[in-house]
Amino acid sequence: MYVAVKGGEAAIANAHSLLADRRRGDRSVPALRLDQIVEQLALGVDRVMSEGSLYDRELAALAIVQARGDMIEAIFLVRAYRTTLPRFGYSRAIDTANMLVERRVSATYKDLPGGQLLGPTFDYTHRLLDPELAAGAEVAEPLLRESEAQAMPRVSAILAREGLIEPDGDMPQDHVPGDITREPLEFPMARDIRLQALSRGDEGFLLALGYSTQRGYARNHPFVGEIRIGEVELELDVPELPFAVPLGTVRVTECQMVNQFKGSAKAPPQFTRGYGLVFGQSERKAMAMALCDRALRAKELGEDVVAAAQDEEFVISHSDNVQATGFVEHLKLPHYVDFQAELDLVRRMRAEYDARENAGKAEDKREAAE
Amino acid sequence: MDIAAQSIEGGFADPVFNAQTVFRAVMDAMARPGSVQPLPPFARPPVPLSAAAGAIALALCDNDTPLWLDPALQASTAVRSWLGFHTGAPLANTPADAHFALIAAPAEMMALDGFSQGTQDYPDRSTTLILHVSDLVSGTPLLLEGPGIETSATIAPAQMPRHFVEQWKQNNKRFPRGVDIILVTADGIACLPRTTRIKTMEA
Amino acid sequence: MTAQSTDIATYNFAYLDEQTKRMIRRAILKGIAIPGYQVPFASREMPMPYGWGTGGVQVTASIIGPDDVLKVIDQGADDTTNAVSIRAFFKKVTNVAVTTDTASATIIQTRHRIPEHPLTADQVLVYQVPIPEPLRFLEPRETETRKMHALEEYGLMHVKLYEDIAKHGRIATTYAYPVKVEGRYVMDPSPTPKFDNPKMHRSPALQLFGAGREKRIYAVPPFTEVVSLDFEDHPFEVQTFDQPCALCAAENVYLDEVILDDHGGHMFVCSDTDHCEKRRNAPTSPLWGGRAEGAGGGLDQSTPHSTPTPAPRADPPHKGEGKEIR
Numbered sequence: 001m002y003v004a005v006k007g008g009e010a011a012i013a014n015a016h017s018l019l020a021d022r023r024r025g026d027r028s029v030p031a032l033r034l035d036q037i038v039e040q041l042a043l044g045v046d047r048v049m050s051e052g053s054l055y056d057r058e059l060a061a062l063a064i065v066q067a068r069g070d071m072i073e074a075i076f077l078v079r080a081y082r083t084t085l086p087r088f089g090y091s092r093a094i095d096t097a098n099m100l101v102e103r104r105v106s107a108t109y110k111d112l113p114g115g116q117l118l119g120p121t122f123d124y125t126h127r128l129l130d131p132e133l134a135a136g137a138e139v140a141e142p143l144l145r146e147s148e149a150q151a152m153p154r155v156s157a158i159l160a161r162e163g164l165i166e167p168d169g170d171m172p173q174d175h176v177p178g179d180i181t182r183e184p185l186e187f188p189m190a191r192d193i194r195l196q197a198l199s200r201g202d203e204g205f206l207l208a209l210g211y212s213t214q215r216g217y218a219r220n221h222p223f224v225g226e227i228r229i230g231e232v233e234l235e236l237d238v239p240e241l242p243f244a245v246p247l248g249t250v251r252v253t254e255c256q257m258v259n260q261f262k263g264s265a266k267a268p269p270q271f272t273r274g275y276g277l278v279f280g281q282s283e284r285k286a287m288a289m290a291l292c293d294r295a296l297r298a299k300e301l302g303e304d305v306v307a308a309a310q311d312e313e314f315v316i317s318h319s320d321n322v323q324a325t326g327f328v329e330h331l332k333l334p335h336y337v338d339f340q341a342e343l344d345l346v347r348r349m350r351a352e353y354d355a356r357e358n359a360g361k362a363e364d365k366r367e368a369a370e
Numbered sequence: 371m372d373i374a375a376q377s378i379e380g381g382f383a384d385p386v387f388n389a390q391t392v393f394r395a396v397m398d399a400m401a402r403p404g405s406v407q408p409l410p411p412f413a414r415p416p417v418p419l420s421a422a423a424g425a426i427a428l429a430l431c432d433n434d435t436p437l438w439l440d441p442a443l444q445a446s447t448a449v450r451s452w453l454g455f456h457t458g459a460p461l462a463n464t465p466a467d468a469h470f471a472l473i474a475a476p477a478e479m480m481a482l483d484g485f486s487q488g489t490q491d492y493p494d495r496s497t498t499l500i501l502h503v504s505d506l507v508s509g510t511p512l513l514l515e516g517p518g519i520e521t522s523a524t525i526a527p528a529q530m531p532r533h534f535v536e537q538w539k540q541n542n543k544r545f546p547r548g549v550d551i552i553l554v555t556a557d558g559i560a561c562l563p564r565t566t567r568i569k570t571m572e573a
Numbered sequence: 574m575t576a577q578s579t580d581i582a583t584y585n586f587a588y589l590d591e592q593t594k595r596m597i598r599r600a601i602l603k604g605i606a607i608p609g610y611q612v613p614f615a616s617r618e619m620p621m622p623y624g625w626g627t628g629g630v631q632v633t634a635s636i637i638g639p640d641d642v643l644k645v646i647d648q649g650a651d652d653t654t655n656a657v658s659i660r661a662f663f664k665k666v667t668n669v670a671v672t673t674d675t676a677s678a679t680i681i682q683t684r685h686r687i688p689e690h691p692l693t694a695d696q697v698l699v700y701q702v703p704i705p706e707p708l709r710f711l712e713p714r715e716t717e718t719r720k721m722h723a724l725e726e727y728g729l730m731h732v733k734l735y736e737d738i739a740k741h742g743r744i745a746t747t748y749a750y751p752v753k754v755e756g757r758y759v760m761d762p763s764p765t766p767k768f769d770n771p772k773m774h775r776s777p778a779l780q781l782f783g784a785g786r787e788k789r790i791y792a793v794p795p796f797t798e799v800v801s802l803d804f805e806d807h808p809f810e811v812q813t814f815d816q817p818c819a820l821c822a823a824e825n826v827y828l829d830e831v832i833l834d835d836h837g838g839h840m841f842v843c844s845d846t847d848h849c850e851k852r853r854n855a856p857t858s859p860l861w862g863g864r865a866e867g868a869g870g871g872l873d874q875s876t877p878h879s880t881p882t883p884a885p886r887a888d889p890p891h892k893g894e895g896k897e898i899r
């Protein structure tokens with residue numbers, strides 16, 4: 001029985017082979033191919049790329065199937081691979097104003113240059129389970145725009161022309177953007193670092209925090225200025241070459257939240273910004289990120305910090321789901337050495353407590369008898 | 371040999387394992403101040419950068435660590451391009467920006483407090499000084515005490531900076547801020563972390 | 574020399590890339606130079622979860638070389654699942670020799686214990702640390718605790734310990750018991766039982782601490798003062814056990830309570846499995862005889878039990894923490 005509480009190499013190996021078996025499931029059912037996951041579970045792939053901070057659909061699909069569909073486990077797999085990759089350089093900042101847009105909606109204007117483009121959205125679908133999908137019905141080809149529509153200026157630029165929205169928050173000229181994957185976090189943080197942390201933060205955590213601001217915990221009066229989803233060019237500066245080298249395109253979701261602001265000692269009345277940007281298509285995450293970004297700018301804008309969503313150390317320290325799941329799940333590891341120490345302490349304190357109680361009871365009895 | 375060839379040659383033959391060996395020697399020397407750790411000649415930098423100092427630079431420096439070179443090293447294009455090629459480390463604008471400082475002529479070097487001392491919040495953000503000394507036995511004997519030393523240790527590095535013992539006392543007083551020193555000779559190294567206290571040996 | 578076999582060809586020796594190793598190595602050197610100070614470092618995702626030893630693994634991966642002999646323990650034991658897993662990881666990515674023998678290891682990675690066998694100057698002890706900040710449970714904000722360390726303002730910790738005494742008659746901290754290093758930094762020794770704290774004091778071995786999730790590395794150089802915080806009227810005391818190890822009869826070692834049945838039957842055995850096995854296999858070895866501390870005295874009198882003898886417990890097993898019983 002002494003050995004039974006301990007593990008061994010054989011036990012671990014057996015557990016892992018059982019895991020492999022359960023992952024594969026019934027062998028008479030065809031195994032999933034990565035391209036099926038990439039094509040048909042694309043939003044799951046997007047989430048893994050986004051929170052895994054690695055833009056590679058195939059690897060994300062592999063991670064999803066290897067993790068048996070556990071998204072946080074898949075994100076973890078991608079992160080642990082990403083961290084071993086050599087760093088060749090940093091691309092130029094992407095320009096979302098030049099995005100090849102597939103979806104673009106604004107809640108602040110009825111119509112605007114470039115128009116409202118619904119794109120592939122769940123919005124306005126009736127959430128009725130579809131038996132035809134289960135039966136594998138053929139899907140008709142979609143109707144697409146004939147050609148590229150006119151340029152699509154960002155809503156924030158339209159507001160900026162009137163001077164009613166704060167500037168875009170330029171960093172100082174010599175500011176080199178930080179990299180949270182290469183440098184330890186330090187509080188308080190600059191906004192570039194904070195946005196990076198939010199972008200790879202857990203969707204559920206940010207969603208709940210964003211929601212909390214809407215329910216009055218640091219309300220900040222948000223309007224969706226614009227959400228746009230589409231492909232943007234990636235370019236790399238190479239010192240030897242006089243021009244930037246195009247690397248390809250990535251699909252991103254950007255959310256610009258416009259928040260009413262009555263002004264403070266630090267800033268005039270105007271609209272302020274909350275920003276969200278994530279890999280792939282995830283409006284929920286981009287919107288939640290924008291709400292959190294705006295809430296976390298409280299100090300900068302001279303607002304009182306009264307709620308969790310405004311608390312930078314609280315939000316950023318707990319937004320990373322790979323860290324969170326590791327530490328929560330580490331409670332499964334043996335802790336019997338420490339537990340032994342606590343057991344001893346509690347036994348002794350309990351014995352003292354009982355002794356005191358008994359002495360007290362004896363005293364009461366004596367008094368009652370008198 | 372022209373400078374271009376010089377700057378490419380003389381790096382680690384086996385980067386992974388050479389770097390590990392050099393680091394362990396530095397770690398052991400830092401953990402046991404006054405102990406002399408042998409260092410195989412893994413690197414062949416251009417003069418006046420010594421082989422041991424060059425090896426330490428290769429093992430610890432990269433584009434995240436601004437380097438400061440003393441005038442003797444700064445004057446050598448070959449040294450600068452060798453370090454640039456093999457480590458990618460940028461040169462620091464001022465000694466106070468340097469993560470590491472390479473000093474070929476300690477006797478003429480600037481004061482220790484001219485380098486980054488770290489801050490009270492982040493005392494680790496200080497400069498580590500790598501000093502070339504000809505040997506560790508022919509100079510003024512220094513009696514060392516402090517963490518890493520069981521009772522006391524003695525080294526006698528030659529050609530140390532002027533008023534070194536007095537400067538080091540000031541360095542001790544700044545704790546937890548302060549600089550740490552790696553002394554390098556042709557075939558070995560010894561360290562003086564900021565916690566080490568020095569007494570000169572009275573004759 | 575290439576230590577990699579083809580199946581791990583895509584990973585560097587010891588998993589981490591060289592730039593990451595350099596960054597961690599620089600942090601280790603600063604940690605050694607400023608004993609007890611937590612050096613921030615850009616911790617990487619590792620192929621095991623945060624909280625499962627990633628800090629210790631990164632430190633070990635950055636210092637280990639082909640000539641090292643590695644021992645990994647969790648709860649003092651070489652055969653606990655996480656120790657087995659981490660040892661297998663290093664076997665795979667470095668191909669170095671591994672051992673369970675404390676004395677022959679050059680690097681010992683540990684979670685929650687310091688081996689009973691005294692460490693030597695040729696060894697490095699690498700601790701896995703979950704929460705490196707000793708003040709964290711008193712002040713959750715990093716910005717505040719950093720200030721406290723900078724100003725050497727540790728009053729809060731003393732207040733907490735003293736409140737324990739006022740409330741419970743003793744300091745109710747049994748593990749991760751805070752220490753002061755070289756008279757300056759208050760440090761978390763990682764969640765080792767306070768039984769192990771005295772072993773840190775002036776240890777001949779270098780002690781390195783890695784906290785991966787919290788991104789901190791710190792160190793205690795050899796022969797460095799490590800003092801457990803206490804009060805004059807409530808001096809620091811370690812746990813003591815009323816009975817020797819049921820397997821090897823060692824005294825003055827840390828014991829695990831093993832439940833034998835559901836009628837309250839249990840026994841106490843060494844938490845340090847290597848120590849226990851050595852004593853059982855060679856009870857007469859001079860290595861183990863006659864040592865007053867650590868390696869269990871009292872061998873001459875008591876026969877080592879080769880078979881555990883379960884005994885229902887009659888009284889608290891430990892002599893315990895304080896003499897005061899009110």
